[in-house]
Structures are given as C-alpha cells and as structure tokens.
Amino acid sequence: MKIAVTGKGGVGKTTFAATLARLYADEGRKVLAADVDPDANLGLALGFDDETLDSIVPITKMRKLVEERTGANEENQFYRINPKVDDIPDTYSKEVNGVKLLVLGTVETGGGGCVCPEHVMLRRIINNLVLHRDDVVIMDMEAGLEHLGRGTTESMDQFIVVIEPGARSVQTYKNVKRLAKDLGVKQVRVVANKVRNEEDEAFVKAHIPQEDLLGFIHYNTEVMDADRQGKSPYDFSNTVKEEITNIKNIIDQGL
Numbered sequence: 001m002k003i004a005v006t007g008k009g010g011v012g013k014t015t016f017a018a019t020l021a022r023l024y025a026d027e028g029r030k031v032l033a034a035d036v037d038p039d040a041n042l043g044l045a046l047g048f049d050d051e052t053l054d055s056i057v058p059i060t061k062m063r064k065l066v067e068e069r070t071g072a073n074e075e076n077q078f079y080r081i082n083p084k085v086d087d088i089p090d091t092y093s094k095e096v097n098g099v100k101l102l103v104l105g106t107v108e109t110g111g112g113g114c115v116c117p118e119h120v121m122l123r124r125i126i127n128n129l130v131l132h133r134d135d136v137v138i139m140d141m142e143a144g145l146e147h148l149g150r151g152t153t154e155s156m157d158q159f160i161v162v163i164e165p166g167a168r169s170v171q172t173y174k175n176v177k178r179l180a181k182d183l184g185v186k187q188v189r190v191v192a193n194k195v196r197n198e199e200d201e202a203f204v205k206a207h208i209p210q211e212d213l214l215g216f217i218h219y220n221t222e223v224m225d226a227d228r229q230g231k232s233p234y235d236f237s238n239t240v241k242e243e244i245t246n247i248k249n250i251i252d253q254g255l
C-alpha cells in the first residue's frame with residue numbers, strides 16, 4: 001500500500017500520516033513513513049524522542065551522500081540522473097513503535113522543477129519507495145507535486161489531501177487535483193480535519209464530491225495536548241485513533 005498525504009502547512013497531514021502509519025504497524029505490517037516536508041516533524045508524531053530526532057539529518061541535506069551517489073560536486077556540474085538509492089531507505093531510516101521513519105526533507109524547486117542533484121536524488125528515492133518496496137509506505141508531503149514523476153504517481157494507491165473546512169483548503173484540493181490529473185493520478189481523495197460541528201461538515205460536503213471524501217477527523221484538544229508535549233497523537237486520543245481507523249478501513253477496502 002503506497003499512500004501520499006499532501007495539504008497546506010498546518011492542516012494536520014502529519015497527525016493523519018503518523019496515526020495511519022501506527023495503525024498499519026499495529027497490524028504487524030512493515031511500515032515506512034517518509035517525511036518530505038520542509039518542516040519535517042513526522043518523527044515527533046510517530047513517537048520518537050527529541051534526542052533521536054535531533055540526530056537525524058534529512059537525506060537531501062547530506063551533501064556527501066548526494067555527491068557520492070550523483071557524482072556532482074563544485075567542480076563537476078555533470079551528474080548521474082539515475083543514482084543508486086535502493087539501499088537508502090534501510091540504511092538511513094530509524095524505527096519507533098514499529099514504524100521506520102525516513103526523513104528526506106525537501107528541495108525548493110520554485111515550482112519549476114529544478115534539476116539539481118538533491119532533487120534528482122529525492123525523486124529517485126520516492127520512485128524507489130513507491131515501485132520497489134513491498135510494504136506500507138506513507139509519505140507526508142507539502143502541497144506541491146514537483147517531486148513526483150508520472151511513473152511514481154501511476155503506482156501510488158492513494159493520493160490524499162488533508163484539508164480544513166475552509167475556502168483556502170478547498171482551493172488547495174482543487175489545485176492538487178489539477179496537478180495530479182496531469183501526472184496520471186486516477187483519484188485524489190480528501191480527509192477533512194479539525195471539523196468542529198455540523199456546519200463544518202456541511203461546508204466540506206458542499207465543496208468536495210462525495211466519491212472523493214474519505215472522512216472527517218474532528219477538532220480535538222487531545223491532539224493539541226499531544227503536540228504540546230511532543231508526543232504521538234496516537235497515544236493521546238482514542239477518538240482520533242478511531243476516526244482514522246474508519247478512514248483506514250475505507251482505504252483498505254479499496255472503496
């Protein structure tokens with residue numbers, strides 16, 4: 001199962017991605033969670049301690065590794081566009097609560113899809129995760145899709161946008177849907193988070209087609225408490241766990 005979770009900063013992609021990862025791990029599945037976010041914080045939500053997290057360097061910031069694999073350095077502007085990366089997920093991930101975390105970080109492409117060595121590495125690792133791993137892969141990504149090539153998206157099982165009940169989030173969903181269509185993604189699905197009441201639910205239902213709506217996660221102060229204490233929301237809120245379990249069931253049934 002390969003799942004990409006996208007959305008604007010702060011909407012709750014990390015909360016959702018981390019909880020989903022832990023639910024799969026609880027079933028005994030091998031789970032790899034990849035953090036492809038400039039504000040990489042998936043580790044905390046999975047349950048890592050601060051010390052371990054401080055020791056993790058995102059792959060895209062490992063200059064030596066990028067140089068070694070791509071052949072690019074200050075003198076050499078030419079580099080391999082197909083660097084070897086298949087060993088990277090196992091070598092550079094760390095495990096907690098049954099989930100392996102691989103922090104990739106991100107590369108600023110200015111929306112134009114730069115072809116710097118770091119970006120080549122990032123795209124190739126993501127491609128490798130999606131095409132060549134047989135376990136569950138959950139990617140926590142920023143809204144842009146520039147790290148995904150067509151070959152990658154065609155093999156992705158779920159493309160999920162996390163939104164809040166508001167016009168700006170709906171706009172993000174529409175933008176992602178447009179970009180995703182160009183990349184051959186069959187369906188972009190939505191998880192509406194921080195839903196407070198029936199009006200919020202009605203707003204979401206009015207703006208998101210029924211077939212794209214995976215479910216709701218309600219606004220819950222336990223999630224904020226977990227965040228404040230640097231803990232996994234999974235260990236703090238049974239309600240959110242149940243809501244995300246319901247969403248997972250829909251995903252698993254292939255509905």
Ligand SMILES: Nc1ncnc2c1ncn2[C@@H]1O[C@H](COP(=O)(O)OP(=O)(O)OP(=O)(O)O)[C@@H](O)[C@H]1O
Nearest residue numbers: 009010011012013014015194218219220223224227
């Ligand atoms: N259902 C919820 N109820 C209340 N607060 C929530 C809920 N979901 C997320 N939050 C809070 O919203 C904030 C952002 O959540 P989270 O880090 O999961 O979002 P994100 O989209 O991954 O953000 P970023 O892009 O900055 O990584 C956190 O403080 C989190 O505790």
